Amino acid sequence: MNFEAVIGLEIHVETKTKTKMFSSAPNVSLKEPNTAVTYLDMAFPGTLPTVNKEAVKNAIKVSHALHMEIDRELHFDRKNYFYSDLPKGYQITQQRRPIGSHGYLDLRTSRGLRRIGIERLHMEEDTCKQLHLSDYTLLDYNRAGVPLVEIVSYPELRTGEEARLYVEAIRNIVVYSGVSDGKMEEGSLRCDVNISLRPYGQEDFGTKVEIKNLNSLKNIEEAIEYEKKRQASLLLLGQEIAQETRRYDESRGETVLMRVKTDAVDYKYYPEANIPPIRLSEDFVKKAIEETPELYDAKLDRYVKMGIGEKEARIILLDPLFASYFEGALIKEATPKEVASFLIVEINSYLNKKNLTIGQLPLKPEAFGHIVAYGPKHGLTHQQTAKILEECLNSGISPEEAQAKLKIVALSSDEGEVKALVEEILRENPESVEAYRNGKDRALGFLVGQAMKKSHGKVNPALVSKLLQEGMK
Amino acid sequence: MKKVDLPLLRDASARLLFLMKEEEYLTLLEEFKILVKQMEKIGKIEGLEDYEPMTFPFDVAIDELREDEPAEVLAREEALENAGSTYMGQIKIAKVVG
Amino acid sequence: MDILDLSIREMRQALEEGRTTPKELLEKALERAKKDDCNAFESILEKEAYEALEGLGKNSGPLYGIPYLTKDNFSVKGIETVASSNILKGYRPLYDATVTRKLKEAGAILIGQTTMDELAMGGTGMSGHLGYTYNPYDPSHKRMVGGSSSGSAAAMAEAVVPFATGSDTGDSVRRPASLAGLVGVKPTWGRISRYGLFPFAPSLDHVGYFTRYVEDAALLLGVLAGHDPHDMTSSHRPIEDYAAYLDGNIKGKTFVRILDIEESLSDKRLLEALDRLSEELIKRGAVIKKERFGKDLLESLYATYIVISCAEATSNDANLDGIKFGPYYEGKTYDEAMRKARTAGFGELIKRRFVIGSFALMKENQDVLFLRAQRNRAKVVARLNELLALGDALLIPAASGVAPEFEAGGDKLSDEYLIADNHLVLGNFGGLPSISLPLAFENGLPLGVSLTLAPFKEGEMFRLASVIEDITGLRGLSVLNRKEGNL
Structure with missing residues (x-):
């Protein structure tokens, strides 16, 4: 019997704002414990929530990117439960009326284009951070109240690959809209998977297993593929799937039982009376959408249209700061393809060597663009330009100074001059010409070498090669 | 509706993280009988279902949000001064498992 | 009459004319506070009050040098x-409630904190951790002053200060005011910021206060009202000059009496006084209408209130676990620590209320309990609005009679007297401005009457109330300044 996996994802995204969702304490991730806290965050009696404008804008931006309907009136609810990391004993969320609903994402998967429906996007607040030590737990309230958006897909994903692509697409959206760092490894984007199996053709869902705290795209895909196999083998043995929560053990490549779900927790949702309904004007929603920076997919399209390969474009887009550096370097005189190439190879290797991030690069993007343009303009080869670039980075000097310092001389690209040289070489080496004509490609290299030798390395080898080939036709 | 009996009331109070005196559960059981009866009576009031559940008594909708400007940070000592169990600038509790 | 028995306006005048000083007012208030034998105080803040006095400077705020209780x-x-x-x-809170801050800024001096029903969940003054609060009008201490703002009512009846704060979720200011011969005010929901008020049930909670003069009540609202960026539910409507409404002119004003509430009352003296009041109001040009609310709806108020308020309370008080503040208990697990703190920390009455509230919110029960109660609240409010459309104010007895004896029972849910003593919650369901004030006396104990109006009609409310005050002659009432009244 063959089984089909039914997969739904719940993604929590910590959004970037100056302050928390419902209080004016700063929203910062790296700070001494309990130094970014105000009255509400520790649930002192009598404190009241006030809704952060920027957090609402962020939710609108992501909702829009996910093709969702945006509710023009905000309503909040309480989710009631006791836990050590929940200061108020309830979490303020949007149960009845999420700000975003009924959206979708298109994914290019190995099974073709797949449209995945998204049920809802709602705003809520994060809990406090727990540090579990050997025999006690410490509570840090800095994270308590950090704005979150939760994005819930319909159970329309079928494979680990699809899930990975879905999360990747959402990460790209939240990162490029400036809404979040989207760092799974640091928990600013968290993903929970619900997965069940059913025989192909069956309508009803099987028993659902939850996999929590998956901290990388790779793990999402692997955990799902493992879980599919695990559940399938149980079903084939005629065993029941237990309703349980599992986690992914990266080292073993397996999902591991965390806890069996007894009766479902009753969160006793009800409306938050401390926040009145908030009407969003068309203008406010429109502005939030318009303020959204260009997103990943739009950038990808644009880069490819500039003549950059898709693979290279995706490398640049791995990091929005990298992409923004790239765009800053696109001056008129430089071709985008060249800029991309120098960025991906030379700049990247410099950053790796020096252990720097793109933000720390001691070269303004525009200056980098000028260096890329400098080479072709002065008849320099790619390698020569690369040497100049390296020198500029190391010494902080201009490309002119670098060229002088490195004694780099422009190679002749004067066709008449080079042609005369090529004819001389062809005359002097008839055996090699013969060999080339007989299919010995290596002879061409020899001839180019002879030409370089004769000219003391002052001609453009690419041009030499081209003219040699023409001469031997 | 769930049937109200003593085990249910004990379970409900346990979930609210407190215990009650034994006779209080009996008092509560009596109170529930009265409340449930009265709520059933309310359910029979004609036209009740025509009304939406009310949280806000009149139109209180607003059109403003809080500006995203930081303010009001507590000093750590202040934040923790009312807590009974602290350690190294954090609140210390028994180890949380799972 | 002592200076402390005057209205705030008169006190301010005396201060301006140099007939008294803030220091003298404070000394006298503290002296009276220390004489309290009704368990009105959680604390008397003598040292802090003198410090506040030092810090007053040349403040000319509307409450400059006026002592008060919270x-x-x-x-x-x-x-x-x-x-x-x-x-x-x-x-020890790290911040001032907006009300605390506004009063400080207006120059008022806080001299103490008053006892209450535990976490404001009760109406008897019997459930606070310091024990019963007594009604000053009954020296034998057999009678309650009502709750939950019990200590504020008791201290006001002892004329310790000219005003005291309270909170009103069902009737927690207005009923004690009635039982203690005071003016008790609960304005429109959202008129006064709730920031810093420990919540009971936010959809019904109101900041309120006690005075002994209607004019003081008008003055105070001007100080306390207004939008607060800390409370999104606080209204942006401009604060009015409420005192300007006190012109005594009620010509053409319509008072609506609710017959089915009156029929539920057995106190003859109360009904008789209400009739006489109506006659006097008519003499001054007012119109009295008599309407019926609907007995079924009136009988539904109490259960509806219990379900909604307890459901909200169980969530609001979930933050009380001994971890962040309050007594901490060691436990092998975090929930054991919390369970110990909550078991020891809460009184038995409110534990029962929490269980009721939590049960009402459970998924399987919401439809027939919480949501049904919320729907019924909507139906009640719709009916209220119909009645308010017929006139300017509802004129209703503020309690079923004089202060009951403690023996008559605590806050246990009961099947009896469903209407009497529960009808003030109408004002909370509708978020409506409502005031109670003295009506008459019965065997030396005060009876009260209440007015309830449409949202944000506080100015009108004070106008009508000051005329009633004029008719009854019961201004500035306290056990130190007894009057029989005209009705």
Whole structure:
């Protein structure tokens, strides 16, 4: 019997704002414990929530990117439960009326284009951070109240690959809209998977297993593929799937039982009376959408249209700061393809060597663009330009100074001059010409070498090669 | 509706993280009988279902949000001064498992 | 009459004319506070009050040098504030409630905190951690002053200060005011910021206060009202000059009496006084209409109130776990620590209320309990609006009679007297401005009457109330300034 996996994802995204969702304490991730806290965050009696404008804008931006309907009136609810990391004993969320609903994402998967429906996007607040030590737990309230958006897909994903692509697409959206760092490894984007199996053709869902705290795209895909196999083998043995929560053990490549779900927790949702309904004007929603920076997919399209390969474009887009550096370097005189190439190879290797991030690069993007343009303009080869670039980075000097310092001389690209040289070489080496004509490609290299030798390395080898080939036709 | 009996009331109070005196559960059981009866009576009031559940008594909708400007940070000592169990600038509790 | 028995306006005048000083007012207030034998106080803040006096400077705020008391559920920075509950023992707020701050800015001097029903969940003054609060009008201490703002009502009846704060979720200011011969005000929901008020049930909670003069009540609203960026539910409507409404002119004003509420009352003296009041109002040009609310709806008020308020309370008080503040208990697990704190910290009455509220919110029960109660609230409010459309104010007795004896029972849910003593909650369901004030006396104990109006009609409310005050002759009432009244 063959089984089909039914997969739904719940993604929590910590959004970037100056302050928390419902209080004016700063929203910062790296700070001494309990130094970014105000009255509400520790649930002192009598404190009241006030809704952060920027957090609402962020939710609108992501909702829009996910093709969702945006509710023009905000309503909040309480989710009631006791836990050590929940200061108020309830979490303020949007149960009845999420700000975003009924959206979708298109994914290019190995099974073709797949449209995945998204049920809802709602705003809520994060809990406090727990540090579990050997025999006690410490509570840090800095994270308590950090704005979150939760994005819930319909159970329309079928494979680990699809899930990975879905999360990747959402990460790209939240990162490029400036809404979040989207760092799974640091928990600013968290993903929970619900997965069940059913025989192909069956309508009803099987028993659902939850996999929590998956901290990388790779793990999402692997955990799902493992879980599919695990559940399938149980079903084939005629065993029941237990309703349980599992986690992914990266080292073993397996999902591991965390806890069996007894009766479902009753969160006793009800409306938050401390926040009145908030009407969003068309203008406010429109502005939030318009303020959204260009997103990943739009950038990808644009880069490819500039003549950059898709693979290279995706490398640049791995990091929005990298992409923004790239765009800053696109001056008129430089071709985008060249800029991309120098960025991906030379700049990247410099950053790796020096252990720097793109933000720390001691070269303004525009200056980098000028260096890329400098080479072709002065008849320099790619390698020569690369040497100049390296020198500029190391010494902080201009490309002119670098060229002088490195004694780099422009190679002749004067066709008449080079042609005369090529004819001389062809005359002097008839055996090699013969060999080339007989299919010995290596002879061409020899001839180019002879030409370089004769000219003391002052001609453009690419041009030499081209003219040699023409001469031997 | 769930049937109200003593085990249910004990379970409900346990979930609210407190215990009650034994006779209080009996008092509560009596109170529930009265409340449930009265709520059933309310359910029979004609036209009740025509009304939406009310949280806000009149139109209180607003059109403003809080500006995203930081303010009001507590000093750590202040934040923790009312807590009974602290350690190294954090609140210390028994180890949380799972 | 002593200076402390005057209205705030008269006190201010005396201050301006040099007939008294803020220091003298404070000394006298503290002296009276120390004589209290009704268990009105959680604390008397003598040292802090003198410090505040020092800091007054040449303040010319509307309450300059006026001493006052606050209910123990308003956050006061640096001062232990426990809402008369052991679960908050030792808790010193880090911030001032907006009400506390506004009063400070207006020049008022806080001299103490008053006892209450635990966490404001009760109406008898019997459930606070310091025990019963007594009604000053009954020296034998057999009678309650009502709750939950019990201590504020008792101290006001002892004329310790000219005003005291309270909170009103069902009738927690207005009923005690009635039982203690005071003016008790609860304005429109959202008129006064709730920031810093320890919540009971936010959709019904109101900041309120006690005075002995209607004019003081008008003055105070001007100080306390207004939008607060800390409370999104606080209204942006402009604050009015409420005192300007006190012109005594009620010509053409319509008072609506609710017959089915009156029929539920057995106190003959009360009904007789209400009739006489109506006659006097007519003499002054007012119109009296008699309407019926609907008995079924009236009988539904109490259960509806219990379900909604307890459901909200169980969530609001989930933060009380001994971890962040309040007495901490060691436990092998975090939930054991919390369970110990909550078991020891909460009184038995409110534990029962929490269970009821939590049960009402459970998924399987919401439809027939919480949501049904919320729907019924909507139906009640729709009916209220119909009646308010017929006139300017509802004129209703503020309690079923004089202060009951403690023996008559605590806050146990009961099947009896469903209408009498529960109807003031109408004002909370509708978020409507409502006031209670003295009507007459019966065997030396006060009876009260209430007015309820459409949202934000506080100015009108004070106008009508000041005429009633003029008719009854019961201004500035306290056990030190007894009057029989005209009705």
